[in-house]
Amino acid sequence: MMNDPVPLLHDYLVQSARCKGAKIALVCDGHRVTYDQLETWSNAVAHHLVTAGIERGDRVMIFADNTVEAAVSFWASLKANAVACLINPLTRPDKLSYLLRDCQPTALITQSRLHATFCEPARHCLSLRRVIVSGTISEIDLNALPHAVRWSAATADEHDTAPARRCIDIDLAAIIYTSGSTGEPKGVMLTHRNMMTACTSVASYLDVREDEIILNALPLAFDYGLYQMIMAVRAGARLVLERSFAFPAEVLRHVAEERVTGFPGVPTMFSTLLQLESLKDYDLSSIRYLTSTGAALPVGHLRQLRDIFPGARIYSMYGLTECKRCTYLPPEDLDRKPSSVGIAIPNTEMWIVDECDQRVGPGVVGQLVIRGATVMKGYWRKPEATAKKLKPGPLPGEQVLYTGDHCRMDADGYLYFVSRSDEVIKSRGEKVAPKEVESALLDIPGIREAAVIGVPDDLLGHALKAFVVLDQGRSIGPKQIQRECQKRLESFMVPKYVVVAAELPRTDTGKINKRELTAGSLMIG
Template sequence: DIDLACLIYTSGSTGEPKGVMSTHANMAFAASSIIQYLENVPEDIIINVLPLSFDYGLYQLLMAFKFGGTLVLERSFTYPAAVLKRIEQERVTGLPGVPTLFAVLLQMDLTKFDLSSLRYLTNTAAALPVEHIQRLRDAFPWARLYSMYGLTECKRTLYLPPEELERRPGSVGIAIPGTEVWIEDENGNQLEPGEVGELVVRGSHVMQGYWNNPKATAEGYHPGRYPAERLLYTGDLFKMDEEGFLYFVARKDDIIKSRGEKVAPKEVEGALYRLPGIVEAAVIGVPDELLGEAVKAFVVCGEGHQLTEKDVLRHCAQHLEDFMMPKYVEFRDSLPKTSSGKIQAAALKN
């Protein structure tokens, strides 16, 4: 159980990839917990278009073995119509995706395909924009949509029960079964609902650290209350509502400090996604002599849509406070992504 099972490398979307050391016990527990809340059964048929080098893709394989289901492997989502046809042919019940995959789906005419076999859709790697959640629910009203949060260092951390989507579409949920999470400030104090701090994770899914990188291991993994127990300090900022549901705010390193205020890129991106025609968006901070950092937005427009910088700024002015307003808007044909489809904000800073 405590032997090393594999090394899974982080995506590198926020820095250099690091090899996360996973034991057999870590992986078996994580797979079992996810199977429990997804309510997987042997009759489930999962389609996987994600790389098996990506933990989200790899665990589709491990979970299918564990619950005795069927896994349909596709090389990628490069040809979405072909994948949807495969879903129709194989009577797929589970579609694991990432925000960029679902953004492509939402641009397609889905009525051309019989997707009625789908029982659930899952999203992780990055938070789904609320606008996309609402449109996915409209497109697949019969399927359960799981909005989730995780990181390679503990596989999966949070999931939002689908019945809660209507009430709190911006939340990524509660701790997965058999685990515990809380939010701390910089002094290690546990925070109350509504306060923003770092998410801390406790459970048997917390991996062993980084391969040949004791410095990074010591920064991210701290001793727990019991011998040999590790706590994971995620480096991600969250807040919690009064009922214990969690909301992702930003990576600690991604917070933009502008005009003496702290700007969470996700909040600006969420506003951008509400503008019809924008299919991908990313926000970073760039040096500015007057502001300290200025907000810069990168956007990709969908086919048949033409937007100008004025259109984007006018829309943002209606949805954002002044200090959150982008100073720059750059239109691109596409945004840099990892092999798993996650937008690489770090690459936009270069």
């Protein structure tokens, strides 16, 4: 180990524990964990992993709910010089089997509640040298797993320090799997440098402070959720960790009780929140900032959020796992550019290219390219997929990220998201971006959520099919919605079919699941 090592990601925890040891770092499931405890427990698990044979660069898969154990395991994996791989607890057994085969972890840290999901995949994973299970599990079930121990055994021996440092900052810190909505999930490889750069950049424009209390109801397996914990630990702040947003009233109760200052979410979460009749019953005055990513917030939702959180800064952001964050819209720009996803985050450059890889000017739609230290190292064990995304940059020897997203930029350098490259629908010979149609639908009073897909059509090639969810108490028919679209869109962009639904299917990360909508539409013709 060097006398003055370059900082690694887990040094955030080491430093905060050293300076703020007795301060509450984590609130979760009724538990209040100090920085000293987080440091001690993560050291214990790290030493246990090393003793079990986990070496530098080995993968540690964490398959668990948002729990204290999951948080401890992330930091412990890094301290053991390993690579953390967090998996959403909603993952099904067949997908988990694929992820275990692909990732080839040497350790699996999980919880007894998920036993029915992980037991068979884990038993057939030959790379595992250790399985650690938290919660109540029988001796029979535990012994049926490879090299398995209880969580209590992994934390039994206290250690003042972590195992000897073997990594440098270009080594992998995490592999985060994409949702796999368009095929097999891909593991995004992120180095310590990638993640520290992203954390520093995002925390700087959000102005995350030591006295921050950040609520996270997003899965830690979702990079947006994971970075809430990393930013909190970096600042020596407090994280209120929720299992999910399934019970929004309960989440709001915790916001009020804990005097939460930072509230990250996605548009679907805020849409749900705005429908709560009990919203006015909670004191939400402590909120300093809201963040939303995935898409620009609908203007109507933006106005409502401002009314509910009058003292809060609202950040609309855009990014993808391959580089964490691309842009943010400064709160002072919300009124003049409400549909923009903003400017490049600090220490990042972006531009747009056409199909011939030439940069385009303002207003022209093309593919977004990102340059900076947040850009991933590549896809785990997928060199061909990596080569499609990482290409030579403007300077010799560098690689930049071709996002695959269609965007345009205005004359001021503000970005407008148009569509994912695999979402463009060709109808009547015209290319249609679903996002543009969805924005028009959300502009219609009474429509709360909207999703647009393409369905096969003998005459049009593909016809546009819209699914909408209405505000509570509103009644709007499909024909009326189509007439409203005709006022807002070109004729070829008006949906041929409109379905008014009670709710829309979600992915594991809370996004609208268009793959499920498409599959259902094809099955019923």
